[in-house]
Amino acid sequence: MMMHIDLYLAVLLLAPVVAIFWALLVRRGSAWVNLLAAAAVTIAALLLLPQSGTPRVAADGLLYVDRLGAWVVLCIALVYLLASLHAVDYMRHDPEQKRKPMFYALFAGFALAMLAASLANDLGVYWIGIEMTTLVSTFLVGYERQVESLEAAWKYIIIVSAGLSLALLGTVILYWGGSFVLGPTYTLNWLTLQAIAAKMPASLLRLGFFLALIGYGVKAGLAPMHTWLPDAHSEGPAPVSAMLSGALLNTAMLGIVRILGATDIAGQGAWPHRVLIGLGLLSVFVGAMFIVRQRGIKRLMAYSSVEHMGVIALGFGFGGPLGIAGALYHMLNHSLNKSLMFFGAGNAIHRFRTHQMSSMRNMVRALPRSAWIWLAGAIAITGAPPFGLFRSELAILRAGWHKDTLVVAVLLLLLLIVIFVGFLNHFRAMYAGSPEEPLPDGPTPGWLGVLPMVLALLGLLVLGLWWPPVLQTWFAGIAHSLGTAP
């Protein structure tokens, strides 16, 4: 049992390493090796999940596996697999084929940094992992070396580095607080933090949480720290956008949630929850406003990510078994759905040779193979049944339907309706058009450009129609470990 976990962890971290070295040294076929690595990572993540029931420390205390971490790892792995599939098709249209191995090396490195951060045992190592994701993904955002993509990359690295320095300060403050209990030298890992949270000075615990919330909140795209997100998500290649949105944001949310759990255990959770709810609601509001008036297709998806991160923050902010379960379910659903949407957007951008939605017409005739799947994805991402996000948003709304947070829940409901109308209105315009209009001359996606969209949609449909009962107890276990009474 123990050995198995070590094996899965080794696969999770070594498969991307192999892909990186292959892409740098062998260069030929790096797309397929990257795909193989992603498949191996996904299998290992799926196998790791049922074995992570009891928190466990591995690799000499460097790695830490619990249900929450394994869940985030699963989200990352699925997005990595889908994005690697799509990348094979998407990068075929890249004008600079010579740099492609470099792309895959960075791509696998990005996945590795996210996996390592989610599995890190120490708060400091987690911070370094998150910082590494920034450094690697900056070059993926700026990969196309256009004026816009470099501007996005520069904004991304500066804003996120400055923000993360706040999280580092928060880590130092938490370490300082812990030194009142454990003496000057100890290692601050997640289990230690939970154990000493109640004994350290409450003001330092809260201060540490708020600094970490703002710092990792920058990375998680919570408003008003979201300003880098639309630029970075819209200017990178589509598979990179999917990874940024579906995987990276969850990785940063993990740190916030774990420290939030520590404040809950210490009985200091009231203010942290309120602030998280405030940031979540503001994110949904900002997302809604910019979705309604958006012109660029990928910026539309990016603001939708801000919105969904807000919904997840609200789920954790409302707390309780239902809120936490809804937020976790929403993480997975959003990962699948946003990948689908970015793949579709990437296909459309290639076909129409523009980012502007106003130039996209007659989608069904232009992209006969993927248009309907993309439309279904758009309906899903606005939270309409029968897809997964409907269930998770409903769960979060029910968690907030409580006399203290009723106003927030009602506002959330209203904003979700605004987003539903605004988002689908853009799609209505893109799918309309008369049959006489000429078709664009860009390339249509191959089967690998459509397959990941089909897979993601199938997943969403299954998760929407059937919430596996085992997940129910699984989420309850996570809620319990985060200090919420079942």
Added chain:
Amino acid sequence: MLHFAVSPVIASIFALLAIGSLVLSFVMLGSRWLKDYLHAFALQSWLIAGLSATIAWVTGFHELYYVAVLTALFRGLVLPWLLLRILRRLHVDRELHEVVQPATALLLGALLVIFAVVVAYRIDQTVGIGAQTVTTALTVMLSIKLIGFLVLVIRREAVSHVLGILQIENGIFLGSQILVPGMPMMIELVLLFDLLVAVACFGVLVRYLAGVVGATDSKALRRLTG
């Protein structure tokens, strides 16, 4: 809590080094010549290295000697040298566009220090330590951090942004040396390494910016909005 007893002499050495670092932050804030920033940053790193060494000597956390050497080497020599190379290649030597005048910037910086003092005393009160060294460390840490953010806001040149971020990290590093000298060595080493990678990334990106955008002034970066 401060994990070591300090005699008045040691306490004043700490205060001297910490305040010296803070003054150098003001030098960075007030000057418009990029090379001045660079020298001030290098000197600040050396002062922090001196602080690490003093703490190592006082507390007996001997790993801090290594940290001191590495700080002086990496932050005091390698990073400034890397940035100097970037500067030479870009042929920029000063900020061309000022968002605020240097005098105003210094005044804003002073206000931030006052804010940091208030916060530091407040933390001190609620935690109940009452040691002057802790208050000084918190004040300087928060001040350098806030001034670093101010630099990010009021400077336009790409290299200034990088130095702003490095300065913020210097502030945290300074504070953590005094507050938590026992923080595991591994973390500090990896942080140093991480900083090196970060500056390398900044450097590559600045070169792309200069090559493709044709400017390293953030004023040129305003295409993506809405």
